Amino acid sequence: MKSAVETGYHLDSVDKEIIYMLMDNAKTSLSHISKNVGISTTAVHQRIKKLEQAGVIENSISFLNPRKIGYKVVSYIGVFLDQPSHYHDAVKALKEVNEVVEAHYTTGNYTIFLKVLCRDNDHLMEILNKLQKLKGVTRTETFISLEQSINRQLKV
Amino acid sequence: MKSAVETGYHLDSVDKEIIYMLMDNAKTSLSHISKNVGISTTAVHQRIKKLEQAGVIENSISFLNPRKIGYKVVSYIGVFLDQPSHYHDAVKALKEVNEVVEAHYTTGNYTIFLKVLCRDNDHLMEILNKLQKLKGVTRTETFISLEQSINRQLKV
């Protein structure tokens, strides 16, 4: 038998139904969930508390739609560093750049891999210039998203 | 004067304070926000409703922590298609693959760019095999995230 550390928290079908409803809308009421899954609101509440304590369900956040406030360009940027040892300094500098919403230390071609949101292509150029001036950055490679056809959370 | 279509919905400082609180925690109560920004709960409520109707604030969702249910590998995969015309068929097929959480039609090297969540490297290999069998796919290139150092929403 595998341990929970390896396989993760075990979700039964009721847990999954609850989680999917909350993943779709964090403000779904207990009574609504209760009617859907067929157990009392108290039971739903107990399960959610357990899932939160286990860390399976994390915080809930509201989304700001970047497009609606004028941010229309989504891009991914691969960053080459001259030395991987510059990674931590680079991340520190990247945190100061609001347009950078994700940063990963990756295997493969790049040292750091970014997701960047910009208003338009001129704005993206500005950000690219800023990135290329960071210490240790030798080169960048940019992929602009022309259309995001899938955007969702994991289904298990 | 620029139109709202170009510049987006205009957010005043109070709107921004409200949005940042909700972006941090979707369940922040109106009374808590009210105390923080210095207007009544009703006024906060009215502003949130306006922002929701304008689409600036989108749905709020709860996060499932993939790691806690055994999904420990985050990767980005660039997909080469023999013909861009196969894009829509490919997206349709990709939607059936639960592990694919983002798909973008991009400029640059790749035709399609994916974010994929897997349990482990063996699981990732399975997914890569599956992707390479899709019609029109000639080659893939994978970046595994060893560490995600930034993960946040846009700040404006």
Place this chain on the structure above:
DNA sequence: AATGAAAACCCCTCTTT
């Protein structure tokens, strides 16, 4: 746009099985 008050609803705890 903002306010206070009232109504409706919801979360959460307690007790019990």
Place this chain on the structure above:
DNA sequence: AAAGAGGGGTTTTCATT
């Protein structure tokens, strides 16, 4: 692990400025 009942807080509406 689940259920019902009750108190306290929250959202939502309404009338007013």
